[in-house]
Amino acid sequence: MTEMTASPPAAIHSGKAAQARLRRRYRAERRFRWICMATLGIAAVFLVILMGSIVSRGWTGFLATQMKLTVTLDASQIDPENPAQGNYRMLVVAALQNEFPEATSRSDMRALLGMVSNGAYVELTNLVADDPSLIGSTVDIWVPAASDLDMLNKGYIDRDSAEDLRRVDDQTLAWVDQMKADGSIRTVFNWTFFTTGDSREPELAGIAGAALGSFWMLLVTFLVSFPTGVAAAVYLEEFAPKKRWVDIIEVNINNLAAVPSIVFGLLGLAVFLNLMHLPRSAPLVGGLTLALMTLPTIIITTRAALKGVPPSIREAAYGIGASPVQAIAHHVLPLALPRLLTGAIIGMAQALGETAPLLMIGMVAFIVDLPGGPLDAATALPVQIFLWADSPERGFVEKTSAAIMVLLGFLVFMNGIAVFLRQRFEVRW
C-alpha cells in the first residue's frame, strides 16, 4: 500500500475552488436550459402575435353594416315591362331626401348618396324583378352601406380627428348618428363575403370566386399528382432495378422537392401557356403547375408509407402464389393507404397555400364571376389575399384578414383530416 500524501487527491473535488467551479457549471447549465426554453417561447410568441394581429384585424370582416331605406317604388322611374332597367339611383336619392329633408344642395346629395353602397341598386333591382307587383308601393329595405360608413360603424375611423383628415365629414357623421338613433343602421353577418366574387368595393367583395378557383385547381392537382405520384413511388420502391438511372431519378426527386416554387411557375408559363397554348388564368394550368410541384412530396411520403409495410406481408402473398404486382396491388397498397392519403392531403394543403407560381401563369387578374369549371378564368384564395393586401382602401384590410382566416380554416380542416386518418386507420406492426 502506498503512503498517503498530505493533501488527498479528493481535495480537487471538495476544496473551495472546486465548489466554486461546480457552482459555475451548474449556473451555466441553468442558463443554457433557460435560453433554450426561451427560444421556444419566442417562437410561440411570434405565432401568437401573428394569429392575434390577423384575428383582431379580420373578425369584423365577417360583419357587414346595413342601412334601412324607405323606398317608394315610383312607377314613373321603373318600366314594369323591364324592371331591371329602372332608375334605382333616383329612387334611393328620393328615399334619402325623405329621410333628411334638410339636405338640399348638390354637395349634400352627393354626400348622402356616398353613404349607400352600389350594392343597394342591385338589391332593389332584384327585389322588383322578383315581384313586379311592388311597383308603386313603398317598401322598407335593408341595403349594404358604403365602405366608409361600414368602417365608421366598426370603429376604424377616429371621430375625434380633424375633419379633413377623416374619410367621413362632420355632416355625414351627424346623419349617421341620427340613423343610428332611429335604429336604421344595423350590423349583420356578412353573407356577401361568402357568396360573391371579387369587387372594387370592399363592402361587396367576396371570396366565393377565389375559393371556387382554388377548388377546381386542387381537383386538377389531386387528379394528376396523386395517381402519378403513387405510381412513381410504387415503381421506385418495389419494382425498380438497382441501376444507375434509377439512382438518378431518386436524386432528382429529392432535388426537385427543394426547387423554389416560383421556378415551377416559370415552367408552367413556358410549357403550359407558351408551348401548349392552354388558356391563361385557368385553374387547369394552375392545377397542372401545382401538381408538378407537389409530385415530389407525394412520391416521398408514399415511399415512406410503402416502406412501413413489413416484408412479411409481401412474402406471405408470394407464398400463396401471388405475383409481385398482385402482392402490391392487393395487400401492400391497401395497407399503406391511410399513410398514403395522409401524405396526399398534406401535399394538397401545401398546394392550397401556394401563391407565387400562380402569379406567373396569370391567375392574378381581377375576376368578378364565379368560375364554373377548370377552364374558366379564376384566381385562388391565396392570390385573392395577395390582391386585397395590395388594395389601398381601408375596407380591404379587414377583408384580407378575414380571407386569411378562411384559408387557415381550410388548412386546419385538411390537416385535421390527415391527423384523423393517421390515428384512426394506421396499423402499427
Added chain:
Amino acid sequence: MNLTIATFVLLGLAATGYIMGRRRAVSVSGGNTARLHSKPVYHGWYVALACGLPAIALWIAAIAIGDTMIDSAVIASLPQDIQQASGPVLRRFLADAHTLSQGGTATIAVTPALEQAAVDYGRLDALRGWIGFVGAFALGLVGFGFTFRRINITLRTRQPVERVLMIVLLIAAAISILTTVGIVFSVLFESLRFFQKVPLFEFLFGTQWSPQIALRTDQVGSSGAFGILPLLAGTAMVTVIAMLVAAPVGLLSAVFLAEYARPRTRAVAKPMLEILAGIPTVVYGFFAALVVAPWLRDAGATIGLDVASESALAAGFVMGIMIIPFVSSLTDDALAAVPRSLRDASYGLGATQQETITRIILPSALPGIVAGLLLAVSRAIGETMIVVMAAGLAANLTANPLEAVTTVTVQIVTLLVGDQEFDSAKTLAAFALGLVLFIITLGLNVIALRVVQKYREKYD
C-alpha cells in the same frame, strides 16, 4: 363529333372489352377459374388494353395532327392580306374564328373573312372528328376481336398485362425527370434569348438594375440596365437577416425539444412549430407588410432612425419566423441520430447536460445541422411572397438593412405579372433570373447532401 363524347365512347369500348374478356375467361374455364393460367381479371384487362390503347392513341394523334392540318387548310383559304399578317394577329384571328365556330363570341370585329374561316373550322373540325373517331373505333374493334377470340385456359394474359403496367409505372417515375428537364430547358432557352440581347458579362457584373422599357426613345435610362449584383446583394441581405432570426431560435428550440423537454411539453410544442410551418407564405407576407413594417417604422421614428416602409429588416425578420420550424425539424432529426451511448458516456464522466450538449451532441450532429441550415438558406433565397409584399422594388446596392432592397424573386414576379412580350429583354430577363435562382438553390441542395455524406460519423 363532340370530342368529349367520342373519348368516353372509346373508353366505354375498352370497358366493354374488360367485361366481355372476363366473362369469356370464366366461361372457357367451365366455372372453375383455377384451371385458367391467369385470373379472369387479367383476361379482362388483356382485352381492354388491346382495344383501348391503340384506339385512344390513334384518337389523340388524330386530334393533335388534325389541329395543325386544319389550321394550315384554313390559313390557305384566307384572303391574302390576313395571310400576310404578323404572327400574333393571325393567331388571334384563327383563335377567334375557332371560338366563333363553336358558338362563342369573337374578340375582334366580325368580317366576312372571319365568318368564312369560322364555317371552314366547323366543317373541318367535324370531318376530322368523324374520321378520327371511326378510325379509332375500328382499330379498337380489331384489337378486341383479335384478343377476345384467343382467350382459352392456357393463354398467359398476366405477363403482358403486368408488362404494360410496369411501363405505365416507369412513365410515372420518369415524369419527375421530365419536370426537371422541362424546368432546365424552359428557363435556359429563354435565358439564351436574353443573353443575345444583353451580354452575359453585363448581366453578371453590372451594378445597375432598371429593366423599364422606355416610353420615349430620348427618355433617361431608356436602354434599361440588367446588372444582377444589386438583386443578389438584396437577396443576400434578406437571407442573412432571416437566418439571424431562424438559426438561433430554430436550433436552440430543437435542442430544448430533443434534450430537455418532457414528453408533455413536446406534445404541445411540436404541433405549434408545425402550425408555424403550415401557414401559407402569403399570410407571412401580409403580416410583414401590414404589421411588422409599420411597427418597425414607428419604432425607428421614436428613436430617430429613418426606416423605409419596405425595409429589408421587416421582410427578413418575418422570413426568419417562417423558417424557424424548418431549421428546428431538421436539427431535431440530426440530434435524434446521435446515439444514446455518446450521451451516457458523457454523463458517466460527470459532465452536466449543458456540457454534454455543447461539447458532445452538437459536434456529432454538426454535419446534419449544417446541411439543414444550408437547406434553410436555399429556402430563404427562393421564398417569394414575403419579399414581394414587404420588400421594395427599387434595386439599391446598400448595406443598410433599414433601407428598401429588392430580391431576385421580387424582380421575377414584377417582370412577369402584367403584360408579357416574349421578344423584349424585360420579359426574358425574368427567365435569366429564374435560371440564376435555380442554379443557386440546386447548388446549395447538392452541397448540403455532400456535407451529410462526407462528414457524417457512422455509429454502430
